[in-house]
Amino acid sequence: MLIYSLIPNLIILSIAIGFPIGFLSSYLVVRRWSLLGDIISHASLPGITYSFLFYKSNNTFYLLIGGILSSIVSVILSFILQKYKNLPKDSSFGLVLSWFFTFGMIGISILQKANVEGQYIINSFIFGNILTFPFKDIYWKIFICFFISILFLFSIKIQKMITFDPCFSSLRYKYSELWDCLLLVSGITIICLCLQIVGILLIGTLIISPGVIAKVLTNSYGKMILLSIFISILSFIGGVIISMRFTFLPTGPLIALIPILIAIFIAFKRYLKEK
Amino acid sequence: MNEYRQEFSNSFFFNRKNALFVENLNAKYENINILENISFYVPNGSLCAIVGPNGAGKSTLLKSILGLHKSRNEDILFWNDTYSKFKDYIAYVPQKKSVDWNFPINVFDIVSSGVYDITRKFSFFMSYDDEILVENAMKTVGIEKLYDCHINELSGGQQQKVFIARAFAQNAYLYLMDEPFAGLDEMSMKKIFDVFKTFKKENRTLIAVHHDLKTLKDYFDWIILIKKNIIYFGPIDIEGISEKIESVFK
Amino acid sequence: MLATFYFYLISILVVILYTILGAITTPLKSAFLIDATGHTIIFGMVIGFLISHSFNSPLLFIGAVISTLLMNNLNNFLQKYLKLSYDSSIGMSFSLFFCLGVIILSIFAKHIHFDLDMLLVGNIEYSLYDAIYIFNLFFIPKIVFLLIFFIILLLYILYIFYYQIIMILFDSEYALIRGIDVKYITSIILIYASLAIVCSFNVTGALVLMGIATSSFGLYWNNNSKSFFNFIKKGLTYNIIIALIGCTLAIYFDFPIAATISFLSATFPILIFIFNEIKVFIYDLIFIK
Numbered sequence: 001m002l003i004y005s006l007i008p009n010l011i012i013l014s015i016a017i018g019f020p021i022g023f024l025s026s027y028l029v030v031r032r033w034s035l036l037g038d039i040i041s042h043a044s045l046p047g048i049t050y051s052f053l054f055y056k057s058n059n060t061f062y063l064l065i066g067g068i069l070s071s072i073v074s075v076i077l078s079f080i081l082q083k084y085k086n087l088p089k090d091s092s093f094g095l096v097l098s099w100f101f102t103f104g105m106i107g108i109s110i111l112q113k114a115n116v117e118g119q120y121i122i123n124s125f126i127f128g129n130i131l132t133f134p135f136k137d138i139y140w141k142i143f144i145c146f147f148i149s150i151l152f153l154f155s156i157k158i159q160k161m162i163t164f165d166p167c168f169s170s171l172r173y174k175y176s177e178l179w180d181c182l183l184l185v186s187g188i189t190i191i192c193l194c195l196q197i198v199g200i201l202l203i204g205t206l207i208i209s210p211g212v213i214a215k216v217l218t219n220s221y222g223k224m225i226l227l228s229i230f231i232s233i234l235s236f237i238g239g240v241i242i243s244m245r246f247t248f249l250p251t252g253p254l255i256a257l258i259p260i261l262i263a264i265f266i267a268f269k270r271y272l273k274e275k
Numbered sequence: 276m277n278e279y280r281q282e283f284s285n286s287f288f289f290n291r292k293n294a295l296f297v298e299n300l301n302a303k304y305e306n307i308n309i310l311e312n313i314s315f316y317v318p319n320g321s322l323c324a325i326v327g328p329n330g331a332g333k334s335t336l337l338k339s340i341l342g343l344h345k346s347r348n349e350d351i352l353f354w355n356d357t358y359s360k361f362k363d364y365i366a367y368v369p370q371k372k373s374v375d376w377n378f379p380i381n382v383f384d385i386v387s388s389g390v391y392d393i394t395r396k397f398s399f400f401m402s403y404d405d406e407i408l409v410e411n412a413m414k415t416v417g418i419e420k421l422y423d424c425h426i427n428e429l430s431g432g433q434q435q436k437v438f439i440a441r442a443f444a445q446n447a448y449l450y451l452m453d454e455p456f457a458g459l460d461e462m463s464m465k466k467i468f469d470v471f472k473t474f475k476k477e478n479r480t481l482i483a484v485h486h487d488l489k490t491l492k493d494y495f496d497w498i499i500l501i502k503k504n505i506i507y508f509g510p511i512d513i514e515g516i517s518e519k520i521e522s523v524f525k
Numbered sequence: 526m527l528a529t530f531y532f533y534l535i536s537i538l539v540v541i542l543y544t545i546l547g548a549i550t551t552p553l554k555s556a557f558l559i560d561a562t563g564h565t566i567i568f569g570m571v572i573g574f575l576i577s578h579s580f581n582s583p584l585l586f587i588g589a590v591i592s593t594l595l596m597n598n599l600n601n602f603l604q605k606y607l608k609l610s611y612d613s614s615i616g617m618s619f620s621l622f623f624c625l626g627v628i629i630l631s632i633f634a635k636h637i638h639f640d641l642d643m644l645l646v647g648n649i650e651y652s653l654y655d656a657i658y659i660f661n662l663f664f665i666p667k668i669v670f671l672l673i674f675f676i677i678l679l680l681y682i683l684y685i686f687y688y689q690i691i692m693i694l695f696d697s698e699y700a701l702i703r704g705i706d707v708k709y710i711t712s713i714i715l716i717y718a719s720l721a722i723v724c725s726f727n728v729t730g731a732l733v734l735m736g737i738a739t740s741s742f743g744l745y746w747n748n749n750s751k752s753f754f755n756f757i758k759k760g761l762t763y764n765i766i767i768a769l770i771g772c773t774l775a776i777y778f779d780f781p782i783a784a785t786i787s788f789l790s791a792t793f794p795i796l797i798f799i800f801n802e803i804k805v806f807i808y809d810l811i812f813i814k
Contacts, residue, residue: 034613035557077795085798088377090612094557099791105784113779127627201564205620208613216607250631253624260621264599267606274606341702362704369698378695381751388692391703425751441699 007244009135014236016145017194021236022210022229023152024187029211030163030221035090036075036184037207039097040191041200043074045104048125048195053111058118060137060196063125067192074100075184128199128252130243141193148186155179160221197240199252206235209259213266235259293355294319294449294480295340300349302332302339308503309335310346315499315508319354320478322471323497324485324511328524331502333484334370337451341367353449363392366447368438370454370484376427382437383422386413389444412443415470417463432458439467450474452483468494488520531653531666533772536782538672539725540768544760545679546718548753549690557612561619562715563722565596568626570723575633581655586723593719594712596622668724675721682717686710691753764790 028036044067051066074096081092111119124132152159158179161169169176191203198206214227239255293316300313309332317323325333338344340351342358353361366389389412390405401409413419416436426434435458442450450471456464471481471494485491491498492511500506500523507519543559550558569588577584596618603614656666683690692700693707701707750756771786778785 029613032610034610034616038616080802081795081798084802090557094560095791095795098787099795102784102788102791106780106788109780109784202620202624205616208616212607212609212613212617216609248631249628253627256620257624257628260617260624263603263607263617264621267603270606271602343698343702362702365702367699367702372696373698374696375694379750379753379756380691380695384691384752385695388688388695388699388703391688391692423751 006135007241009138010130010240010244011237013138013142014240015233016142017190017197018233018236019149019229020145020152020186020190021194021206021232023149023225024183024190025207025209025211025232026214026221026225026228027152027159027163027183027211028187028207029215030159030224034208034212035093035204036187037191038204039074039078039093040071040188041195041203041207042097042104043100044068044071044192044195045126045200046070046100046107047104049104049107049111049122052119052122053107053114053116056116058121060121063121064192064195067125067195068188070100071188071192072185075188124199125195126200127250128195128197128202128255130197130240130251133196144189144193148190151186152183155183156222156225159183197236197251198255199250202252202256205256205260206232209256209263210235213259213263216263216266231259231262292319293317294321294353295482296350296352296355297340298350300336300339300346300351302335302344302346304335310339310501311504313349313501313505315505317480317482317497317499319480320475321480321497322475322495323480323482323499324491324495325482325499325501326485326488326491326520326523327501331523333501334453336501337367337369337453337482337484341365341451361449363445364448366442366445366450368442368450368452368455370457372434372438374426380426381422382413382418382424382426382429383409385426385437386440386444389441390446408446409444412440415443416440416467432460432463435459436463443470448479450479450481450483452481454484454486456485456487464490491520527664528653529776531669532776532782533769534669535666535672536768536772536786537765538669538676539783540764540786541761542672542676542679542721542725544764545676545683545757546721548757548760549683549694549714550718557615559718559722561596561615562593562718564623565592565619566719566723566726568592568622568629570726571626571630575629586720589723590716590719592622593715597712597715671724675717675724679717679721682713686713690714694753767793 024037028034047066047068047070048063051062055062078092078096081087081095082089085092087095108122111122121132123129158169158173158176161173162176162180166176166180191207194203194206210228210231211224213231214224217227218224235255235258238258239251242254243249243251295317297316298314300310301308302310313336325336327333335344339346339349351358353365358365387401387405387409390401390408410419413422416439418433418436418440421429421433421437426437429437435455439452439455442452456467459467474481483495485495495511497509498511498516498520499508500519502523506523547559566589569590569592570585571588572592573582573584573586573588574580599621600614600618603609603617604611607614609617653666655668656664658664689700689705689710692703692705693710697707750759767790768786771789772782774780774789775782775785
C-alpha cells in the first residue's frame with residue numbers, strides 16, 4: 001500500500017526526468033558523443049564514493065555534488081587528451097572511463113573496510129533502486145529538470161549550429177563554446193540525478209537509445225527531439241510502473257530495456273519490408 | 276609465383292577478348308536508383324576512363340562490379356568467367372580509404388600486402404621474387420625512400436601513392452581505380468601513366484574514374500560516359516566525343 | 526607465501542592475455558568489444574547457472590559463447606537496418622543481454638547468495654581455493670592452467686592467421702576483396718574472447734575487464750610502432766610492469782587486485798601527460814612571458 005501511494009509522484013518524476021533526458025540524448029547523438037553518457041555515469045562513481053567516505057552522511061545531496069564534480073573533471077580530462085595528445089575519441093573516452101571507474105571501485109573497497117553505516121546506498125547508485133530514491137527531495141529535483149529542459153529548449157538553434165560545424169560556429173558566434181559547456185554540465189547534472197533510479201551501469205544505454213531511435217526515424221532535429229523525449233518518458237513510466245507492480249524486479253534494467261526493444265522492433269519492421 | 280597463379284599465364288590473358296563485360300546492372304542507395312540498366316564491355320589491354328558528373332554513380336559502379344555494393348539483375352563477367360575465379364588478378368584502389376590510420380604498420384608492409392596469396396598460410400617471409408615485385412612497385416610510384424615510414428607521417432599525395440603501389444605489387448591484369456590521381460602532382464601522374472602504357476603491351480587493363488577532362492585523350496583510349504545510365508561507351512578516338520562529354524556535364 | 530606468488534603469477538597471466546587480446550580487438554572495431562562481451566556473458570552464465578545449478582559447470586562457458594554470438598548478430602542486425610554507428614549499436618546490444626541477465630537473476634536467484642563484489646571486481650583469493658594439491662603441501666590453482674592454455678591458444682590463433690589479422694585490422698575492405706574470409710576470422714576471435722573472459726571472470730569481474738583492456742589504450746598512447754609485433758611487445762612490457770606494481774600495492778593496501786592494476790595502467794600515462802603539460806606551461810610562463 002505504501003508503495004502504490006508513490007505512483008503519482010513517480011509518474012510526475014518520470015515525465016519531469018524524461019524531458020531533459022530526451023533533449024540530452026538527441027544532442028549527444030547528433031554531436032557524435034554517444035559514449036559520453038557512459039563516461040559521465042561511470043566517472044561519477046569515485047565522486048559518490050569518496051564524498052560518502054568524507055561526509056559519512058546518508059544525505060544524497062553531498063553524494064550527488066561529488067558525482068557531478070568528478071564527472072565534470074572526467075569530461076574535461078577526456079577532451080584535453082583528445083586535443084593535446086591527439087588520442088582518438090574512443091580511446092580517450094575509454095581510458096578516462098576505466099580510470100575513474102576503477103578509482104571508484106577502490107573507494108568502495110576502502111568503504112567496506114572502514115565499515116561505515118549505510119553503504120548499501122552506493123549499491124543503489126550502481127544498480128539503481130527506485131525504493132531508495134529520496135522522495136522528500138522530489139520538488140527541487142523536478143525544478144532542476146524543468147530548468148534544464150528550458151535551457152535545452154531555448155538553445156536548439158545554437159545546438160544545430162554547434163553540431164553541424166563546431167569550429168565554424170565558435171568563430172561565428174562568441175558564446176557557442178560557452179553554450180557547449182553549459183549544455184554538457186546540465187547533461188551531467190541530469191545524469192547524476194537519474195543515477196539512483198537507473199543505476200550507473202545502465203544509464204549509458206538510456207542516454208544513447210532514445211536519440212538514436214529518433215535519428216533513425218526522422219531527418220529534422222526538432223522532430224528528433226520530440227521523438228526522443230517521447231521515448232524516454234515512455235521508458236521511465238513503463239519501467240517504473242512494472243517495477244512497482246513486481247517489486248522484486250530491479251528498476252534500472254526495466255527502464256533501459258524499453259528503448260532497446262523499440263529499436264529492435266523498428267529494425268525488424270525494416271527487415272520485413274526489405275524482404 | 277606459386278602453382279595457383281601459374282595456372283593463368285600471360286598468354287591466357289592475351290587470348291581473351293574482353294577484360295570486363297557488364298550487362299543490365301542496377302544499383303540502389305537507400306531506395307534511390309543510382310545506376311539503371313548499365314551494360315558495357317571493356318576490351319582487354321585498354322586504358323578505360325569512367326567519366327561523369329558528381330553523383331553519377333561512378334564509385335558505385337566500381338563497387339558493384341566488385342561485389343562491395345549490392346546490385347540486382349546483373350551479369351558481370353571477367354574474361355568471360357566469374358569474379359571469384361580471377362580475384363587475385365583484379366586490383367582495386369578505392370577513393371575513400373576505409374583504413375585504420377593509427378594501426379602500427381609501415382609503408383613496406385602495406386605495399387607488400389599486395390603480394391598476399393590466400394593459399395599461403397605462413398606468410399612471415401616473402402620469397403625473393405615477391406620482394407623484388409614490391410620494391411619495383413614502390414620505385415614506380417616514387418616512394419622507395421619512404422619504406423619505413425608510418426602511414427600517418429605521409430602527406431595525402433604520398434598516401435595515395437602507397438595504395439597505388441599496393442595495387443601494382445599485386446601484379447594484376449585488371450586495375451580498377453577510383454580517382455587514383457586525386458592529390459598527385461603532374462610529374463607523378465605522368466610517371467604512373469607511363470607504367471600503364473607498358474601495361475597495355477602486357478595485355479593488362481586499366482579502368483579508372485577520371486575527372487581531369489584535359490588529360491583524358493592523352494592517357495586513355497576507351498571511355499565510359501555515365502550519368503545514372505550509360506550515355507556512351509567505346510573508343511575515345513571518334514568524331515564528336517568532346518560534344519558527348521560536354522553534354523554529360525550539362 | 527605461495528599464495529602471494531600465485532597472486533603475482535595470475536595477475537601477470539591475465540594481463541598478458543588481455544594485452545594481446547586487446548591489441549587484436551581494439552583496432553578491429555571499437556575499444557569496447559571486450560567490455561561489451563564481459564557484460565553480455567552475464568546473461569549466458571545466468572542461464573547456464575539456472576540449468577546446471579553449479580558455478581563450475583561447462584554450461585556456463587557454453588551459455589557465455591552463445592550469448593556473445595547472439596549479441597554480435599544483434600549488433601550486425603541493428604547496424605544494418607538502423608544504420609547506426611558501431612558504438613551505439615554495440616552499446617544497445619550488450620545492454621539488452623545485460624538487462625535480461627540482471628532481471629532473470631533477480632527473478633530466479635533471489636534465494637542464492639552471490640557476492641556482488643565478485644561480480645563487479647573479481648576476487649583472486651577465491652580462485653586459489655580451486656586447486657590441484659600435490660603432496661598436501663604444494664598446490665597449483667586450476668586457473669593458472671586455464672590461463673596458460675588460453676594464452677597459448679591465442680598465440681596459436683595469431684600464428685595461423687597473423688597476416689590475415691593484420692590485413693583485416695588495417696584495411697578490412699581490402700582484405701575482403703583479396704579473398705580473406707573476414708567473417709570467419711572475426712567470429713573465431715569473438716568465440717575465443719568470450720571463452721577467455723569467462724575463464725578469467727573469477728579474477729577480474731565483469732566491470733573491470735574494461736580496465737584490464739585499457740592496456741590496449743596504453744598501447745596507442747605513444748604509438749610509434751611500425752610493426753604489429755613490436756606494438757604487442759611494447760604493450761606487454763609496459764603492462765607486465767604495471768601488473769607487478771599494481772599487485773604489490775593491492776596486497777599492501779588490501780585493495781581488489783584487478784581494480785588496482787587497471788587503475789595504475791591508466792594512471793601513469795595520464796600523470797606523465799599532466800606533468801608534461803605543466804612543465805610546458807611553466808616554461809612558456811617564464812621564458813616567453
